[in-house]
Amino acid sequence: MRKNVLGLFIAAILTGAAQAETVFVTLEKDNALAVVDPIAGKLIKTVEIGQRPRGIAISPDNKFLYVAVSDDNTIKIIDAETLKETGRLPSGEDPETFALNPAGDKLYVSNEDDSLVTVIDIKHKNAVKQIKVGVEPEGIATSPDNNWVASSSETTNMVHWIDAKTHAIVENTLVDPRPRALGFTADSQQLWVTSEMAGTLMILDVKTKQIIKTIKFDVQGVSADKIQPVGVVIDKDRKRGYVALGPANRVAVINAQTFEVEKYLLVGQRVWNLAFSPDQKRLYTTNGTSNDISLIDLETQTVTKSVGVGTYPWGVAVKP
Amino acid sequence: MRSINLSLQKYFKLLFVVQLLNVSFVYAGAKQTINIAYLTQEQKVPPPLSNLDAFIKDKGVLGAGLAIDDNNTTGQFTGQQFVLKKFIVPLDGNVVDTFNKDIGDQYSYVVVNLPAGLTNKIADLSAAKQKLLFDAGTIDDALRNEQCRSNVLHILPSRAMRADALAQYMMKKRWNKWFLVIGATEEDRLFADALKRAAKRFGMKIVEEKTWEHTYDARRTAQSDVAVFTQVDDYDVLVVADEQGQFGEYLEYRTWNARPVIGTQGLVATAWHRTHEQWGAVQIQNRFKEQAGRWMEEQDYAAYLAVRAIGEAATRTKSNDANKLKDYMLSDAFALQGYKGNPMSFRSWDGQLRQPVLLAAARSLVAVAPIEGFLHPKTELDTLGYDQPESTCKWSK
Numbered sequence: 134m135r136k137n138v139l140g141l142f143i144a145a146i147l148t149g150a151a152q153a154e155t156v157f158v159t160l161e162k163d164n165a166l167a168v169v170d171p172i173a174g175k176l177i178k179t180v181e182i183g184q185r186p187r188g189i190a191i192s193p194d195n196k197f198l199y200v201a202v203s204d205d206n207t208i209k210i211i212d213a214e215t216l217k218e219t220g221r222l223p224s225g226e227d228p229e230t231f232a233l234n235p236a237g238d239k240l241y242v243s244n245e246d247d248s249l250v251t252v253i254d255i256k257h258k259n260a261v262k263q264i265k266v267g268v269e270p271e272g273i274a275t276s277p278d279n280n281w282v283a284s285s286s287e288t289t290n291m292v293h294w295i296d297a298k299t300h301a302i303v304e305n306t307l308v309d310p311r312p313r314a315l316g317f318t319a320d321s322q323q324l325w326v327t328s329e330m331a332g333t334l335m336i337l338d339v340k341t342k343q344i345i346k347t348i349k350f351d352v353q354g355v356s357a358d359k360i361q362p363v364g365v366v367i368d369k370d371r372k373r374g375y376v377a378l379g380p381a382n383r384v385a386v387i388n389a390q391t392f393e394v395e396k397y398l399l400v401g402q403r404v405w406n407l408a409f410s411p412d413q414k415r416l417y418t419t420n421g422t423s424n425d426i427s428l429i430d431l432e433t434q435t436v437t438k439s440v441g442v443g444t445y446p447w448g449v450a451v452k453p
Numbered sequence: 454m455r456s457i458n459l460s461l462q463k464y465f466k467l468l469f470v471v472q473l474l475n476v477s478f479v480y481a482g483a484k485q486t487i488n489i490a491y492l493t494q495e496q497k498v499p500p501p502l503s504n505l506d507a508f509i510k511d512k513g514v515l516g517a518g519l520a521i522d523d524n525n526t527t528g529q530f531t532g533q534q535f536v537l538k539k540f541i542v543p544l545d546g547n548v549v550d551t552f553n554k555d556i557g558d559q560y561s562y563v564v565v566n567l568p569a570g571l572t573n574k575i576a577d578l579s580a581a582k583q584k585l586l587f588d589a590g591t592i593d594d595a596l597r598n599e600q601c602r603s604n605v606l607h608i609l610p611s612r613a614m615r616a617d618a619l620a621q622y623m624m625k626k627r628w629n630k631w632f633l634v635i636g637a638t639e640e641d642r643l644f645a646d647a648l649k650r651a652a653k654r655f656g657m658k659i660v661e662e663k664t665w666e667h668t669y670d671a672r673r674t675a676q677s678d679v680a681v682f683t684q685v686d687d688y689d690v691l692v693v694a695d696e697q698g699q700f701g702e703y704l705e706y707r708t709w710n711a712r713p714v715i716g717t718q719g720l721v722a723t724a725w726h727r728t729h730e731q732w733g734a735v736q737i738q739n740r741f742k743e744q745a746g747r748w749m750e751e752q753d754y755a756a757y758l759a760v761r762a763i764g765e766a767a768t769r770t771k772s773n774d775a776n777k778l779k780d781y782m783l784s785d786a787f788a789l790q791g792y793k794g795n796p797m798s799f800r801s802w803d804g805q806l807r808q809p810v811l812l813a814a815a816r817s818l819v820a821v822a823p824i825e826g827f828l829h830p831k832t833e834l835d836t837l838g839y840d841q842p843e844s845t846c847k848w849s850k
Contacts, residue, residue: 245736246736246739246740246743248526265526265529267526267527267530268523268526268527269733269736286527287733287790288523288527288761288790289526289527289530290527290768290790291527291530293530302530305530305531307531307768307769309788310788310789310790310796311733311790330788330790330794330795330796331788331796356825356833358794358795358833
């Protein structure tokens, strides 16, 4: 009993000590943005954002949110405090996924129907370049060292390596079918790529642009075609990486040193995208068809909470 | 002056090197060409059954065109160029002549959109022996069994695959007692055979079987004939085999008892449907519509997949050699993305593309087969159609 009380007490201290962060979730079918207090496990409010919001990112200074409103054919700039729209970026048609560069002054958008990546100058709010890539570009990521923009095309099955300075494609790597999301490690030495159809995660060496490891996910009791890896994130120390497995309703925990799958964590339905808390002690997942987000405590590697947010949660961004 | 000269010289040298690089880059960019022929024959316009759906005479070819564009988008990064040449034989023309004369030895890959008889006639020509043919037109089980040819791969789901897909769904819904209604054509009889096979496989019961012999005129058929025709012993579902759509549409809402209609009308089994939008399908629906100005039909989808299969194999093998590509396509490594979730591949025993089958109503996608719960030791996709032990195709590969 005493132990329990102590445990509770410690938990309370820990909770109190955790920073009050805010989680923003795009709701594809509600045309809205959900604002969540993850520590309290509460949906604070939902604000209208535009037609079919999907990709979302926060500026490095945490002042602005960028939200791709696909059916409005733009990326909106939202004040992260007031949640009011402050501007729009010329994203091209039907923007879905995009990536900010580390400096936060450029934004790279995948234009799926046109086989293009559009480079946007955020300050001037104009498109500075369009880069021809493979058919149906989807995943996009920038390397923390600012050298690379990686773009994956779903039908061409390639990762295109775009030089972040010249905006020219330098190399292409063939990968497993329907590559979805991309994530660079913090040291910019590896690029992690998920393949929705093969049910795999590929680790690419940035120097050689070659696949150095392919991990095939296999969840007991879940048929192979349900395992559709999508979102991928790797922690700062490259200890562990996490992959959302779509309709398998699991997040895979991967040892980023040995590339072993350590665990599959059961989350909500059709888990899509992932984001760390600023201190990387928690992971947030958007669960498309169960209309909630899951909170994963990374120290204990357990799912601690789920918070209902609205219809078709898609993207997630976190503000400290 | 001297130093200026020197630096100029250096400049020119540099320019020369840059140009050399440029040239070699350009050459590297187009070192391999993959020539693909598309062969079809014009079709007679059938008598219109209703004025709702206009006759589409170019089913197939536009799908091949879209796939060539996709292949070439990929090809710009791999140094491969894909060329599609279309051979559309007029109604009174001779397909065999066209194949011998025009396709000859210039094309290793031929997408064939022809009826079953002609498809095998082409496959048996000596000019076809070293080629790889992609059948994007037939759904005949015979061509995938006793009449199979080692130089032909089949893209569209066979009648057996469709019937199995329907049967799985009916089993899930516990529509166990079928009233089978068969049209008068040979194709209808073949589909009825596939349905009977499926009923047996999945333990369904055909409690009544009738052939439609009434008029095909909607004005008098609908109310009177259907009601009388469907006064049979009790059944759960009316299963119709009417591939040309001569009467099947009249059955729904007019049966004596209130029963759903499934088969070639009502809930249909198909490779592609305009209601399908999962797994990125919306993207290809949009891309196709933009190019073609109409919805993508099954044959368009089949031709698209055929040309994409060639592209995928050429990209992965970095080759344009037909034997190499065929080996790769029939290997376990081959995985074609066809916007239906599961990766697609060819069955090594009969050349059939294994794929999910869509079950669609006119305006909504109802289910995708294999239906959850139907298991298979290798891949659940092989619960549809002729599995390896059942196949009577004997290939001397």
